[in-house]
Amino acid sequence: MEEELRKSGRIIRYVIGLSIILVCFIVLSLYFTIHPPISQAMATEHPDSILTHVDQYEGISFGDNTEGKLAAEGEKLIKETYNYFYKDGQKIGNRLACTNCHLNGGTKAFAAPYIGLSGVFPIYIGREDKIESLEERINGCFERSMNGQAIDVNSMEMRAIVTYIKQISTKAPIGKRIAGQGFVKIVVPERAANPKTGAVIFQKQCQSCHGNTGQGVKLANNKGYQYPPLWGEDSYNDGAGMARLLTAAKFIKANMPLGATYEAPVLSDEEAYDVAAYINSFPRPVKANKEKDYPNLEKKPKDSPYPPFNDQISQLQHKYGPYNF
Secondary structure: OOHHHHHHHHHHHHHHHHHHHHHHHHHHHHHHHOOHHHHHHHHOOOOEEEEEEEEHOOOOOOOHHHHHHHHHHHHHHHHOOOOHEEOEEEEOOOOHHHHHHHHHOOOOOOOOOOHHHHOOOEEEOOOOOOOOHHHHHHHHHHHHOOOOOOOOOOHHHHHHHHHHHHHHOOOOOOOOOOOOOOOOOOOOOOOOOOOHHHHHHHHHHHHHOOOOOOOOOEEOOOOOOEHHHHHHHHOOOOOOOOHHHHHHHHHHHOOOOOOOOOOOOOHHHHHHHHHHHOOOOOOOOOOOOOHHOOOOOHHHHOOOOOOOOOOOOOHHHHHHHOOOO
């Protein structure tokens, strides 16, 4: 009898334990049905919510609220930047617009697009040798590409630009880059770039928009440019990223002449290389204090055209190559 009682007790405990496990399983199943994991919920509710390539961006409508209106103002500022740089007749920069380099309002693949940037900043920038905020990076463009002055990070203009970037980055992943950001890769020729060859290509492929003197075409209101100047006082200064030959060549390869894309380029890698050399062979505004760039000279790109350098390579070779060092 005692043995039978012990056996019955074991069976009862087993049944109770199994029942508890079953109840827990049911409860967890119900919970995850109502509250699926974030990744699963995102995939179910928004199957196209995560971009893997800039080309997948389809455009958005800004909401009729404070944030949406601020983003719309940011888009206008990016596309008509010259209206900010020229206030009350006072020049505080050149007459370019951000969209002259960040094409289509910063939404074109391999034209330094803004899409996804709010998800990767703050990020390390070698030129300053520190972790930089998105606002600091934007001000770098104002001081270099726009040949102007940094703006207050708390200003309406800065908040508008950042809000615009965040809005168009809504469907981009957080914490990692996506294809189409930055510039396209090219095979760098194992020779110095040739500005004379670049001049011939420029006259054939580029002058119809930028003019045979590279000074672009102004808008009817004379405030900005339909097609930007590529050198001279209204162009980017010598501390800008586009003043680096390889950076300019990568941009040109995927975007120029107008209508070219990374999938259907017009110029070869070598032609883009030579055209970039031709464009950057002309005088342009001088950025003050460039010697303070790249405090860690080991981080300085090979094609940075101004000293100091961390090697014995000539400044001329840094500017035009070959970059076999």
